Amino acid sequence: MNGHTADYDVIVVGAGPAGSITAKTVASEGYRVLVLEKNASCRSPCAGYISRTINFEVPGESVIQSKITKMRTYFPDLSFHDFQLNGFVVNRPLFDMELAMKAVEAGAEIKWNSPLTGMSPGGVRFRDGKSSGKIIAGADGVFSKTAALLGSGKQRFAACAQYHMKGIPTLPQTCEIFFDALYAPGGYIWVYPTGADSAKVGLGIANSKIPPREYLDAFISNAAGRFCGEKKEYITGALPVGGLREKLVFDNVLLVGDSAGMADPVTGAGINNAILAGEIAGKTIIKALEKDDLAVLLEYETGIKKLLGKTLAKALAKRKQMDACCNNEQLQKHLPELWVTFKKYWV
Ligand SMILES: Cc1cc2nc3c(=O)[nH]c(=O)nc-3n(C[C@H](O)[C@H](O)[C@H](O)COP(=O)(O)OP(=O)(O)OC[C@H]3O[C@@H](n4cnc5c(N)ncnc54)[C@H](O)[C@@H]3O)c2cc1C
Numbered sequence: 001m002n003g004h005t006a007d008y009d010v011i012v013v014g015a016g017p018a019g020s021i022t023a024k025t026v027a028s029e030g031y032r033v034l035v036l037e038k039n040a041s042c043r044s045p046c047a048g049y050i051s052r053t054i055n056f057e058v059p060g061e062s063v064i065q066s067k068i069t070k071m072r073t074y075f076p077d078l079s080f081h082d083f084q085l086n087g088f089v090v091n092r093p094l095f096d097m098e099l100a101m102k103a104v105e106a107g108a109e110i111k112w113n114s115p116l117t118g119m120s121p122g123g124v125r126f127r128d129g130k131s132s133g134k135i136i137a138g139a140d141g142v143f144s145k146t147a148a149l150l151g152s153g154k155q156r157f158a159a160c161a162q163y164h165m166k167g168i169p170t171l172p173q174t175c176e177i178f179f180d181a182l183y184a185p186g187g188y189i190w191v192y193p194t195g196a197d198s199a200k201v202g203l204g205i206a207n208s209k210i211p212p213r214e215y216l217d218a219f220i221s222n223a224a225g226r227f228c229g230e231k232k233e234y235i236t237g238a239l240p241v242g243g244l245r246e247k248l249v250f251d252n253v254l255l256v257g258d259s260a261g262m263a264d265p266v267t268g269a270g271i272n273n274a275i276l277a278g279e280i281a282g283k284t285i286i287k288a289l290e291k292d293d294l295a296v297l298l299e300y301e302t303g304i305k306k307l308l309g310k311t312l313a314k315a316l317a318k319r320k321q322m323d324a325c326c327n328n329e330q331l332q333k334h335l336p337e338l339w340v341t342f343k344k345y346w347v
Helices: 017-027 092-105 145-149 212-221 271-291 294-324 328-338
Strands: 008-013 033-036 049-051 064-074 080-090 109-111 116-120 123-126 129-138 157-166 174-178 188-195 198-205 230-240 253-255
Touching: 008 017, 008 123, 008 271, 017 033, 017 092, 017 129, 017 271, 033 092, 049 271, 064 188, 080 092, 080 188, 092 109, 116 145, 129 145, 129 271, 145 253, 157 212, 198 212, 212 230, 253 271, 253 294, 271 294, 294 328
Parallel strands: 008 033, 008 129, 033 109, 064 174, 129 253
Antiparallel strands: 049 080, 064 080, 116 123, 123 129, 157 198, 157 230, 174 188, 188 198
């Protein structure tokens, strides 16, 4: 490894869930960890639904906007299917900031306003500086600069838009999902409650060059008066829908979370996988540092493929089927094979 002269044992790029959990895990063992974050604070664009399917302690009750017990999925003809869930909707910037502060409490240092700009085997360059580090974890999201510097190809992504709407009716503790090829080609519209009369109303589209906001505005204005409240807090963003990258480890660099394509290619859910991957990355990095052997990092790739590979490959196959459903007639017919809350998805 880089010897003992490096400024840090680990440099983590990105203070999203993947980066903060990686940083916290490694710093907890007393190693020197630097997190580089492009922005001045955490602000990943997101709807913030998190299912309680992984063993993870929510950082603080104050980040929860709504408990969720049900998902209602609407077919194009507005008939629907209900499914019991156990999860919550979080305020994503607050959620991410709490995770970042846990990393700081564990001993990690965060440099805000510090986008990664370059990388060499011995370290990184970022706006206004450079640092050396033995291991680098690229947790910088769907358009990962780390992956680009490694020569990894660009990922296929879904473009998303969302308003936090006030003064609209919501279904208590229910995430609503609408499928309609006219308003969300290759994707879906979500309505996630944040209160009795407020919800995040957004959509993701995978098969159109028209900006997602145009689709969202059209959906909202054509929804028979349901969403005639105030449109607040507009956000736009993207998530990977091309499935898990083939290669996750490059000598002393590993890719974690969306930078590695860990979001589900159909649902777009990526928070839990980012957290799981951050834990595995952190533990593997600790082992590599203890043994002073970079080859140990390859265990991260094997571990991730074992844990997430099959599920993400299945979802990628479903994504391809969904791409082929380009009108509402086909969506109406095939939705139960394509959406996770239906039994048919799993056969
Ligand atoms: C609109 C929208 C809604 C979504 N809704 C949900 C949902 O409800 N539930 C769910 O599970 N998932 C959802 N997702 C997906 C989810 O947001 C991601 O899967 C998740 O954030 C991945 O975490 P991450 O840490 O890998 O990446 P990110 O959260 O994207 O974090 C990456 C971090 O890296 C930083 N960064 C980027 N480039 C650089 C650079 N060059 N140098 C330094 N830092 C950099 C970014 O600023 C960011 O802080 C949604 C995504 C979008 C776009």
